[in-house]
Amino acid sequence: MKTAIGIDVGGTNSKGIILNSEGEILNEYSVPTNDDGEGKWRETILEVVQHLKSVHYEPIELIGLSCPGFANEANSCISYMPGRLLGVENFQWEAYFATRTFVINDAHAALIAESAFGEIRGYKNAILLTLGTGVGGGLLINGELYQGLSQMAGHFGHTTINAGDDELSILGMPGSLEYALGNYSIKRRSSGRFSSTYQLVQGYKDNDPFATWLWLDSLRKLSLAIASFANALSPEIIVLAGGITKADAALFTPLNAFLDVYEFRPKEKQTIIKQAKFSDLAGAVGAAAFAIEKAKNRTTPAIGLPHI
Incomplete structure (x- = not known):
């Protein structure tokens, strides 16, 4: 197979692309996911494919x-996804689409995209963080995607940043990075003043004092998390993907300033921080690339990266 559809099921929007084996996006299409709690969102995904x-x-x-949650070992479905996307657990997408289909965690897919065709290409040890509705991640060790027990490795968004915060993440962690930055929590974090991170960033750009405080507080917490990941894993590069990265300089300039304070840099060495090449399409690109590679040998274990 030289061409595949890649679908990224997001909490806010679902994005689809057509990808060839050279990493070229031939077409793309995006629609609101419509996660209404009744499972109708699956019809939205079918619309994207059609x-x-x-x-x-x-x-x-x-x-x-690509989808939030843990994929099963056969990469045929999501085996565990609490709290969102009603009906996704154990749903058999191949039968639904009547097309050969492989399923992977969304952040793992984004890591594959950047390793195969993007900013992580050529690196052996890397972290990718997806900043969107929530915060996900993927971990590259010695050139391979590390998935860990139950394929759950890389859930960096569920790192505790403020243990005193009673708000629990869907994995039960108090004061998580996901809560501090994810789009899903923005109404609660802003006391209803903002309904999206996009609005918050616009307020920051307009010098609104409250927006400035809240946005910079979120980025300070992100910098603390990144510095902690660097201390624990010492990657060569950390790449940021997802819709929030569209904030561009409003994100990266304050973030780098905070990292100047918090990151440990022995002998002036510091972790490279870059924006993902594919931004919010990374999940869809990685899913398509993963499917192309898996289709070469359907019995291949769900580890490693595509060698397209």
């Missing part, structure tokens, strides 16, 4: 789907 198939010049017989 649209992409309809606009391509030849039949597409392969789909990669």
